[in-house]
Amino acid sequence: xxxxxxxxxxxxxxxxxxxxxSCTYDTSENNYYLFWYKQPPSRQMIxxxxxxxxxxxxxxxxxxxxxxxxxxxxxSLKISDSQLGDTAMYFCAFMSPLIQGAQKLVFGQGTRxxxxx
Amino acid sequence: xxxxSQHPSRVICKSGTSVKIECRxxxxxATTMFWYRQFPKQSLMLMATSNEGSKATYxxxxxxxxxxxxxxxxxLSTLTVTSAHPEDSSFYICSAxxxxxxxxxxxxxxxxxxxxx
Numbered sequence: 001x002x003x004x005x006x007x008x009x010x011x012x013x014x015x016x017x018x019x020x021x022s023c024t025y026d027t028s029e030n031n032y033y034l035f036w037y038k039q040p041p042s043r044q045m046i047x048x049x050x051x052x053x054x055x056x057x058x059x060x061x062x063x064x065x066x067x068x069x070x071x072x073x074x075x076s077l078k079i080s081d082s083q084l085g086d087t088a089m090y091f092c093a094f095m096s097p098l099i100q101g102a103q104k105l106v107f108g109q110g111t112r113x114x115x116x117x
Numbered sequence: 118x119x120x121x122s123q124h125p126s127r128v129i130c131k132s133g134t135s136v137k138i139e140c141r142x143x144x145x146x147a148t149t150m151f152w153y154r155q156f157p158k159q160s161l162m163l164m165a166t167s168n169e170g171s172k173a174t175y176x177x178x179x180x181x182x183x184x185x186x187x188x189x190x191x192x193l194s195t196l197t198v199t200s201a202h203p204e205d206s207s208f209y210i211c212s213a214x215x216x217x218x219x220x221x222x223x224x225x226x227x228x229x230x231x232x233x234x
Contacts, residue, residue, distance in 0.1 A: 043155075043227070045161075045212075050222075091160060103214065104151070105163070107160045112158075
């Protein structure tokens with residue numbers, strides 16, 4: 001079974017700084033999807049960024065980028081120029097590919113990120 | 118963007134009663150919906166996968182007779198917590214995957230906070 005590990009329960013940085021959240025996963029599959037979700041105090045899950053495992057290029061979305069190291073099974077999230085609104089729980093997640101049936105998301109334990117003014 | 122709603126947003130009930138939570142995809146059809154449970158300061162744990170027109174698939178350790186799932190249409194899935202007890206108090210989140218997509222991105226509802234007295 002796939003597992004996702006986030007080793008940083010909490011992180012705190014000053015506004016405008018850059019912060020990197022770590023995530024490792026374990027799978028025997030070659031094709032899959034990886035995601036970072038944000039859960040602010042409202043508890044609404046928001047997709048931050050996704051990465052297809054077959055793509056070598058790291059995904060980027062404005063201030064958010066990932067460092068995807070497939071061989072190391074590592075998928076870290078970098079937030080540049082952090083803003084107060086980035087304060088939230090961040091979850092790393094793994095999804096099996098479509099052809100293998102139920103596309104379940106497996107979540108890591110989460111990292112609570114606080115951006116200080 | 119795709120919108121998923123949940124109703125109610127919060128509910129308080131007495132021990133022994135049943136509670137129904139609705140999950141609706143508002144602007145897309147969803148063959149598959151997922152139900153998660155989230156305890157305070159913890160990650161999302163998948164409870165079951167709900168497929169339109171067929172029986173739900175439950176994760177190991179989830180009692181199917183206690184957590185009844187019905188997915189009668191392509192836009193609505195319901196979770197009924199039967200004979201609720203205080204240990205069932207939690208935050209329940211649903212997600213929906215648009216039908217026919219090349220990969221099943223999940224769009225999340227805002228969640229339902231259940232408190233059993």
